Each structure stands twice: as structure tokens, then as C-alpha cells.
Amino acid sequence: MSIGKIGVVGAGTMGNGITQAFAVAGRKVVMMDVAEAQVQRGLATISASLDRLIKKDRMSAPQKDAAMACITTVSSLDALADCDLVIEAATENVDLKLRIFADLDRIVKPEAILASNTSSISITRLAAGTQRPGQVIGMHFFNPVPVMALVELINGLQTSAATYSAVEDVAKAIGKTPIKVKNSPGFVVNRMLCPMINEAVFALGEGLATAAEIDEAMKLGCNHPIGPLALCDLIGLDVELAVMQVLYEGTKDPKYRPAPLLVEMLEAGYLGRKSGKGFYDYK
Template sequence: MRIEKLMVIGAGQMGSGIAQVAAAAGLQVLLNDLKLEFVEKGLAGIKKNLSRDVSKGRKTQEEANAILTRMQSSTDINDAREVDFVVEAVIENMEIKGELFKKLDEICPSHAILASNTSSLPITEIAAVTRRPEKVIGMHFMNPVPVMKLIEVIRGLATSDETYATVEDLSKKMGKVPVEVNDFPGFVSNRILLPMINEAIYCVHEGVATPEAVDEVMKLGMNHPMGPLQLADFIGLDTCLYIMEVLHDGLGDSKYRPCPLLRKYVKAGWLGKKSGRGFYIYE
């Protein structure tokens, strides 16, 4: 199937990044959110990214301008009636995503594929609220989207081979590397990453080492570009806790039990970089 017009729902950091790479791939893109101010903030971030690319010689000004001309703002979900493909990047909440996919199923043309950028929620369950489960799939982009090459492409129980092939082609057109993953809690990336972060938090919780020491060990000893606790702060400790709970509930193994210190920080509002404090303090 040929994809020409794509809608991204959610103009936050992930959604705006997805919109940018889709427009850079030559697609007409609708960037949608509940309020125009949210969309404008997302577009401002895209313009900043493109200006940086121009200043560093990665793009010409003409290329940057062409990307922006392929993007339109949207605050009406009914605009989805004109698109071939939708990617949602809204909050990680099954009830909210379920309601959104029900609406999209009613609004979108019958050929349209519905994709979720969820980092942990089951694609099969999301697909079950629609009448087109064979056209529902997961596209888990990595942050920051314009830079990171990977897309985890998650097949739900009913996802068709044709849908997968279309998404694989679209991912490559966006300059990404698609990796096929089946629908299990946390998929591959977060099933491996989050327990490592959780164990790093246990090291602090049990007094094994300070956050700085834990991160230094992993950077210098394991050649990680960023320590697990600094990474947790960047992801958001509330998001880390949520994914650990999905893993614990979905797989039923005590090894996925969230560290009590992680719960304490989230209850205190210490969510990492976005709140100004997590395992580190941010200006």
C-alpha cells in the first residue's frame, strides 16, 4: 500500500519527532493534538531541530523549508478521515489509547493503518477495540526520534503480513531500521533496559553505591554512553515505574518488581529532568 498522507496524534517530544522524520521522508503530515498551543510547541521544536541541522551543514535551508511545508497543524481528530496512516504518541494509558483507537477506527478510511508508539502496552489489546485488528501495529520509535535509527515494529496477534510489510517499507523510507518484535510486555527494548535501570536503583536503595558511582561504573566499565540512573531521569521516573509495573503485571515474575525507592521518588514528585529533580538535580 502506498502511504502519502500521515497523521501523528500527540505533538510532544516523541510525536513531533515522528512528524519531522515523516515529513523529511516526503510524506504530507498532519500534526494533531488537543490544543493548538501544544501543536505550535511541537512545531517550534521541529524548527529548532531543522535550524540546528542547517547550521551544522546536515541539511540545506531549502531542504528544511520543504520539510516544514509538508506539515500541517490539526486539533480535530476528524481530520483523520483523509489519511492513509495514523501514528499515535499520546500518554501511556490503555484506557486513553483504547478510546482513541475506537474513534480512529470510525473516522479513518478503510485502507488506513493505525499504529501505536507505545513503549510497553499490548498491541493485541489495542487492536481488539477496532474492527480492523489486522491493520493495527506497534511502531516504537526511540528518543530522540530524528537521531535514533531503531523502530521496534510490534505485531499484534491479528496484524497481517501486508500491514507489517507496509510499515517495514515506511520505516526504511524514514531512514530507520525496523526490527520485528512480537507482542509481549515491554517488547524487547524495555524488557531488557528497564530491569537494568531498576537494578541500578536497587544499588542506590541498598546503599551499594551513590547514583554517580553506579553511572560511572556502567559508563567506564560497560562503555554505556549514559549511566542508567541519568537515563532514568531523562526517560522520566514515572514512566520507568509504569513500564516496570506493566512488566511485573504482564509476566508475573518477582524479578520485575519495581524498587521501593523508585516508587518513593515518583510519589515525591521527583520525576527526573522534567520536574527538575530525580537521581540528579537539574536547573
């Protein structure tokens, strides 16, 4: 399988980061979102990110121009019909992802590969909703995508060896380090990371220390570059809760039960940085 043109569904934090990673590597990429305003916000985010690289002397202005020229923006899935690989980076909602995969399966050419940036949802389940289950794979990038080297490549039960090989090659071609992961709730990184964050929320809810003290303890005591609660704000409290629910429901193990404070903060509309308030205030 040869992968040339890339499609990305979603222009949010992960979608525009994935788009940037491919564009900087010189790959033609089509970034799609349902509203033109969202697409333009995503494009502006990419432009600002590249400007920061220029200021740090890690990119030249002509290199930025070349990367931006690789990006096409659209607001319809139909515009992805001729892509060789389409990466879904929508909200972590299984019903939404199943609808997107069903639509993509109908729209894109038969030989195209469909990938999901899901952080926890079963690739086997997503693949089963298409007529090309052997060409469906998980391609889980990490935030911020342009900086983080890792990509988890998740094989569903049906994923073919040719699909895995093609996606592994394209991940390496854009400078990422792929690891092969078996389809399982939370995969590898989130299977370990999200319970740690959840435990920090338990500690905060029980009044063991303040949010700042918990984060400082992990930074100084475990040499983490960012504390778990600040990290939760960065990735989104809604994403953290979604992953914990997948882990809990997928394993039925009570050690994965979401912290009550996490649930309550979601009920209050506190999503972290993207809403302006989470464990810290960003307004």
C-alpha cells in the same frame, strides 16, 4: 497497502520526533494534540532541532523550509480522517490509548492503518478495541527519534501480513531500521533495558553508590554512552515505572518488581528532565 499521508497523535517528545522524521524524509504529516499550545510547542521543538542540524552543516536552510512545509498541525482527531497511517504517541496509559484507538477507528478511512508507539502495552489488546484489528500494529520508535535508527514493529495476534509489509516499507523509506517483534510485555528493547534501569534505582536506594557514581560505573565499566539513571531522567521516570508495571503484571515474575525508590520519586512528582528534577536536578 500504499501509505502516503501520515498522522501523528501527540506533539510531545516522541510525537514531535516522529513528525520530524517523516517530514525530513519529505512525507506529508499531520501532527495532532488536544491543545493548540501543545501543538505549537511541538512545532517549535522541531524547528529548533532542524536549526541545530543547520549549525552542524547537516542540513541547509532550504531543506529545513521544505521539511517544515510538510507538517500540518491540528487539535482535533477528525482532521486525521484522510490519513493512510496514523501513529499514536500519547502517554503510556492503556485506557487512554484504547479510547484514542476507538476514536480513530471511527474517524479514519476504512483502509487506513493504525499504529501505536507504545513501549510496552499489548498491541493485541489495542487491536481488539477496533473494527480493523488486522490493520493495527506497534511502531515503537526510540528517543530521540530523529537520531535513533531502530523501530520495533510489533505484530498483534490479528495483524495482517499486508499491514506489516506496508509499515516496514514506510519505516525503511524514512531511513529507519525496523525489526520484527512478537507481541510480548516490554517487547525486546525495554524487556532488557528497563530492568537494567530499575536495578540501578535499587542500587541507589540501597546506598551502594551515588547516582553520579552509578552512571559513571556503567559508562566506564560497560562503555554505555549514558548512565542508566541519567537515561531514566531522559525517558521519564513515569515511563520507566509504567513499563516495569507492565512487565511485572504481564509475567507475574518478581524480578520485574519496580524499585521502591522509583515509586516514591513518582509520588514526589519527580519525572526527570520534563519536570526539571529526577535523579539529577535540571532547574
